[in-house]
Amino acid sequence: MTLEEQLAYLVKGCVDVVRASELRDKLERSVRTGRALTVKVGFDPTAPDLHLGHTVLIRKMKHFQDLGHRVVFLIGDFTGLIGDPTGRSKTRPPLTRDEIAENAETYKAQIFKILDPVSTVVDFNSRWLGTLGSEGWVRLAAKYNVAQMLERRDFRQRYEAGQPIAVHEFLYPLAQAYDSVALQADVELGGTDQLFNLNVGRDIMPAFGLEAQIVMTVPLLVGLDGVEKMSKSYGNYVGVNEPADAMARKLVEEFRGSDAVMWDYFTLLTDRTPAEIDERRGRFERGETTATELRFELARTIVGDFHGVEAAARAVDAVRARHELRVRAADGVDLREGMASSLGDAVPSLDVACGADGTVSLPRVIVDLGFAPSTSEATRQVKAGGVKVDGERVTTVRWAPPGGVGTHVLTVGARKVARVRILAAEDRG
Amino acid sequence: MTLEEQLAYLVKGCVDVVRASELRDKLERSVRTGRALTVKVGFDPTAPDLHLGHTVLIRKMKHFQDLGHRVVFLIGDFTGLIGDPTGRSKTRPPLTRDEIAENAETYKAQIFKILDPVSTVVDFNSRWLGTLGSEGWVRLAAKYNVAQMLERRDFRQRYEAGQPIAVHEFLYPLAQAYDSVALQADVELGGTDQLFNLNVGRDIMPAFGLEAQIVMTVPLLVGLDGVEKMSKSYGNYVGVNEPADAMARKLVEEFRGSDAVMWDYFTLLTDRTPAEIDERRGRFERGETTATELRFELARTIVGDFHGVEAAARAVDAVRARHELRVRAADGVDLREGMASSLGDAVPSLDVACGADGTVSLPRVIVDLGFAPSTSEATRQVKAGGVKVDGERVTTVRWAPPGGVGTHVLTVGARKVARVRILAAEDRG
Secondary structure (H helix, E strand, C coil), X not given: CCHHHHHHHHHCCCCEEECHHHHHHHHHHHHHHCCCCEEEEEECCCCCCCEHXXXXXXXXXXXXXXCCCEEEEEECHHHHHHCCCCCCCCCCCCCCHHXXXXXXXXXXXXXXXXXXXXXXXXXXXXXHHCCCHHHHHHHHHCCCEHHHHCCCHHHHHHHHCCCCCECHHHHHHHHHHHHHHHHCCCEEEEEHHHHHHHHHHXXXXXXXXXXXXXXXXXXXXXXXXXXXXXXXXXXXXXXXXXXXXXXXXXXXXXXXXXXXXXXXXXXXXXXXXXXXXXXXXXXXXXXXXXXXXXXXXXXXXXXXXXXXXHHHHHHHHHHHHHXXXXXHHHXXXXXXXXXXXXXXXXXXXXXXXXXXXXXXXXHHHHHHCCCCCCHHHHHHHHHCCCEEECCEECXXXXXXXXXCCEEEEEEECCCEEEEEEEECHHHCC | CCHHXXXXXXXXXXXXXXXXXXXXXXXXXXXXXXXXXEXXXXXXXXXXXXXXXXXXXXXXXXXXXXXXXXXXXXXXHHHHHHCCCCCCCCCCCCCCHHHHHHHHHHHHHHHCCCCCCCCCEEEECHHHHCCCHHHHHHHHHCCCEHHHHCCCHHHHHHHHCCCCCECHHHXXXXXXXXXXXXXXXXXXXXEHHHHHHHHHHHHHHHHHCCCCCEEEEECCCECCCCCCECCHHHCCCCECCCCHHHHHHHHHHHCCCCHHHHHHHHHHHCCCCHHHHHHHHHHHHCCCCCHHHHHHHHHHHHHHHHHCHHHHHHHHHHHHHHHHHHHHHHHCCCCCCCHHHHXXXXXXXXXXXXCCCCCEEHHHHHHHCCCCCCHHHHHHHHHCCCEEECCEEXXXXXXXXXXXXXXXXXEECCCEEEEEEEECHHHCC
């Protein structure tokens, strides 16, 4: 890559770059001298369970790694070792060193799906903050002033609202800033909500005789719902430890985002260069490809990063098969002819015994498939016309399978598909 | 003393007592259990040169000592060992441990003129602040909040005026407060300007499982000019290391304060009880004694504390003799009759040879006595009528001593008095 391409690759998707001109200078110098840049990123020491929202930052670290720079995954264990210093919270006891080491392993198992395990430096800030000493703390605190601290949005809002800010809360941004001094960071990455803290590091480094670090922030990722930030509590997430099938299914079937969100995913969740993304955007705008096709590609790319190309292809193909089935079912195409058997393992199957009267309880089948929480809810769906068998809407609760035994395709709503095999009453155990 | 008398003695002269009811409780408990109260007073570690203004606080320590309590003279060397943590001031380099030890000896030489050298505990806060550790600092800083800090007057004023307050300035009141925790102080004394800091100690002690200390402040002492606070830079001070004569002279002759200031001196610079002071005030108001007599008593008491009763009596008697001489000179009483010889050692003497013409240069005599900086200034004083010999105004520069050889009393202005012995011209070496 040329210097310009490197710069474009690194700032891709970033919200803030303070400052791009200095980043260019550092990159240029690094190319000239062969000295890698040190890129620092801090993480909480609490046990992580990462989802794609977290990977935006981790992937930005990877981009630096791709260009040969030295990435430090810094676990902020110093504050974790203290717990809640006000002593008011019983839910934030100090972590032990063993717990922190264990959490670090949990982190590694997840981040090394993206980062290079060999070249990534994993460090702990208790190494220098724990031994800073009284004089060190006073000197550090002397480097920043109260008015500057109160410019941080949440501090200012709390101060103006009369909500208490404990004095130690002013020490934490300084401690984080001192991490940059200890690591002699060239670049610090973080979420947009960390901009203030990252800039404190930038501000104090010259007082310690160091060049100010570059500060780069990445945005919050919008979740699958296309509305809220990706978060476990909103249920709109894809976990990095999920199997390929689940990842592919969520990324295609649960994704409700606009095209803009889809392009954000390309930018923030893949290593595609800005030029490569622009090329796709061009084809899309010229009608040479569809949003659906792009989503399949996106899913294949993301799942491939975590599970390899082959597993990703299998998982996405299964989703694609279900998708096409749904499209045809929605179009009223007769699905009986061989379709059911062609579904393979992509959809759930259920064996159902016919009743003595030759009928089957459709709500019961729907609940057994996990497509509804209760038979009353399933009954409502049947009566509302949301259920089809072999592409035909069925609105009677007791359904008489045409032709008795045999395999049928059941669809509930637009997205739930299953294979149902009807057995004669005497066939059941 | 009864409990009420003890309380009255201890709060005598104080500006703030937070809170008097708790002090009474602590005193009562101390009497009951025989456990002395720990009384903490912090001092700067810079080389001290104490004057009476400083003794107000030290004397309040003595009052606790008089009642059997445990007084800690705490040298705040922790901040001294750091110097200027902003690194901006070249004039505040860190003190070495040797310098601090030396300053402590200088302190002791002065404070032990008032305090009991045996029972006074001299301590250094670097003992616990230097080893507080990172966790200790964070936990300490968690005990107080930013809005509380910004209530301190000078912080608030600077914040509102847009003048920077470095974050470490918030750590210093907390460090001082932690001293009270480390010493388990029952009482902390300080100047009125320290009220906020002393109250921080009071506020945080319960969070460390301790009873809140009593906070007591003493006022700034007005200087000899009766206007400004006593200070070396105003030249209106009496140093604790000054000789008895100089102390007595300043306290009587240089004192320009009102009667109210004189009563403040009785309250703040002597161990007289409130009842004893009230008794004097009563006599004064009934015309049974004069402000002058009270000032002589005050001077004798104060000088006696530093130089012993006998030296104080001698020094004050000399001042009194000069005073009476001035009164009589001002009244036009003929001072030749035996007065000169009765002056004793209280006034300076000068031997002067008559000129061949039988006259003496008065300006020369005045300069040689140190009563004027130059003969031209002395000439001006003579011509202006400010000079008397034996109570008679002399306005001629060349003065012919009546009767030739002999001893005369020379007065310049209202306050300068000397004995001048006129020798025949041939008597001079």
